Amino acid sequence: MISSSPLVIGVGVAVALLALFVLARRLRAPSAEARESKRAHDAAQEREPPVEIGETYEFGVNELTDHHSGDEVAVGKVKGFVVFTEDVPSGLEPGDVIRAKVLSFNEGRTSADATFVGRA
Structure with a gap:
């Protein structure tokens, strides 16, 4: 039989909340594609364009x-x-x-x- 003591219930609630927190962070994290797009955008801002206006x-x-x-x-x-x-x-x-x-x-x-x- 599983104990229903306040300590066991508290630990169970804490584990459930931690699992929900981890799941929420993973769902909100940018995808690998979004991270790569951001990296490419940042790199592009740091270099001179390889094209010229009028060419x-x-x-x-x-x-x-x-x-x-x-x-x-x-x-x-x-x-x-x-x-x-x-x-x-x-x-x-x-x-x-x-x-x-x-x-x-x-x-x-x-x-x-x-x-x-x-x-x-």
Whole structure:
């Protein structure tokens, strides 16, 4: 028979609370993907962009996504630096290689906006 003394009950409650605390911390902790994204973002802020405004670069499209403007943009990287390319033609798909002219940097200079020049 299990004892129902106040000490046993107190220990049981403490163990249950500790288990809930550990579970809550694990659920709130950032995922490995989120931690890697944060690390890459921090590293990007510490380096000079490998692209220049006004220059044209050739790179592969990693993904197509909706821009805050509502238009679809191609996302790619030049030497690990993210470039969002506007005015992409329909039918463009991830894996396609394009040329784009850099127009501006974001506020932290961790990515650039560009306009589509052509397919490579």
